[in-house]
Amino acid sequence: MEKSLKERVLITLKNDKRFYILSERYQEILLKELSNIYKENANTLNKDQANIYDEYYNEFYHSITTGPLEEAYSKFVNPVLGLLKEKSVINVLDIGSGMFVNSGVLAYKLLKLGKSVNIISIDKKIPPFIALNHDSDEVRYMLYKSNFYLNSNRLTWQVILEDARALKTNMMFDIILHDGFSPYRNPSLWTLDFLYLLYKNLKEEGIWISYTSNKSVQSSLSFLNFKIDFIAPVGRKRPSIMALKIPKHKSNIDFQNPHAIPMRDITLNTDEEKIISDYFIRVYLLKSKYYSPSKD
Ligand SMILES: C[S@@+](CC[C@H](N)C(=O)[O-])C[C@H]1O[C@@H](n2cnc3c(N)ncnc32)[C@H](O)[C@@H]1O
CATH class of the missing domain: 3.40.50.150 (Vaccinia Virus protein VP39)
Structure with a gap:
């Protein structure tokens, strides 16, 4: 059976050396956050005739509300x-x-x-x-x-x-x-x-x-x-x-929130599990370096 996105993200994450730079506490918090993101969609059975459920992404095409x-x-x-x-x-x-x-x-x-x-x-x-x-x-x-x-x-x-x-x-x-x-x-x-x-x-x-x-x-x-x-x-x-897209407009970047960093895909063909695991490792490296764990 094809591996779920969650399984593939976890495998990629654990194969990345940077994951082990994180303290055990941060590794644990990161794994918990990923479990939350990829938890089973509780609304799976609530199928709407004019909506479609995507098994791979585990989401409906449109808001079921x-x-x-x-x-x-x-x-x-x-x-x-x-x-x-x-x-x-x-x-x-x-x-x-x-x-x-x-x-x-x-x-x-x-x-x-x-x-x-x-x-x-x-x-x-x-x-x-x-x-x-x-x-x-x-x-x-x-x-x-x-x-x-x-x-x-x-x-x-x-x-x-x-x-x-x-x-x-x-x-x-x-x-x-x-x-x-x-x-x-x-x-x-x-x-x-x-x-x-x-x-x-x-x-x-x-x-x-x-x-x-x-x-x-x-x-x-x-x-x-x-x-x-x-x-x-x-x-x-x-x-x-x-x-x-307003010419000459300059935006402010939010430096307060470690999650507010871009996800990257420099070659525009990176596997999705790699994009995600790279992003979360960077978020948690930032957190562990510049933010106190008590703030989590
Ligand atoms: C939320 S649904 C879109 C609903 C749609 N806009 C509508 O009006 O019915 C998301 C769509 O993104 C497509 N998709 C996901 N990743 C994609 C990619 N890398 N390239 C092209 N399409 C993608 C999925 O196949 C799916 O049809």
Whole structure:
């Protein structure tokens, strides 16, 4: 049987010499933190018809509290409509396109506002079409029917089936919808290096939007000098990050929190267990050097 992500992270961690520089106490705290992150998803049985559960990442595609549509509207679409209102042509990059709910709802709303929309969606796999009983079903269904390449009057939509880290495009985007699984389970999509690749394909004043508030992701965005805004939470406890590429903006880095260091993937093809174990070793080396254990 294939090893779980947790097993692979633990093996990689214990094969890294730096792990043994940590005191036994810190090794123990680190292993406990990882156990918490990779604990079985208690919601596995609570299956929603219009949602998909990914066995490998041990997560649902969409929030099971709000469901796919409310999540798409509240986290990805409503926060950006005002910012896009002056543009007549909008280029969208859809990272982790999954069921195409975020991109489908955004396309539907923008077309309704009279805009022209060009979308590039990218994912490692494409699930079967799932109807959501919403007006945006039509545009998503058209995409499936046209074999994932649409070229109509005001909408072009191309789907690329590969690891998003291999993305190569000349298109510059007005908005990036960033929707991987959670950062510590799906780190390939949340490293400084991958975010830099996206940054280079974003127009000035462009928008990067996700659902996470992860400290490492936040600090990577700050390193890239994105201007960070927070969107009030819906169906979860924490706000989500929206980042704007504002020329000459300088961000502050959070040096108070050892978890607020970037995850790294310099070659853009590092195994996810390596990204995670490298990150946590660096976090705990920092903690043990500069932070008192009593603060944990
Ligand atoms: C939370 S789901 C996305 C839901 C989707 N945005 C929607 O509207 O239905 C995360 C997606 O990220 C994809 N993914 C994870 N790692 C990836 C990678 N390295 N490259 C491309 N896609 C990836 C998964 O296959 C999955 O479809």
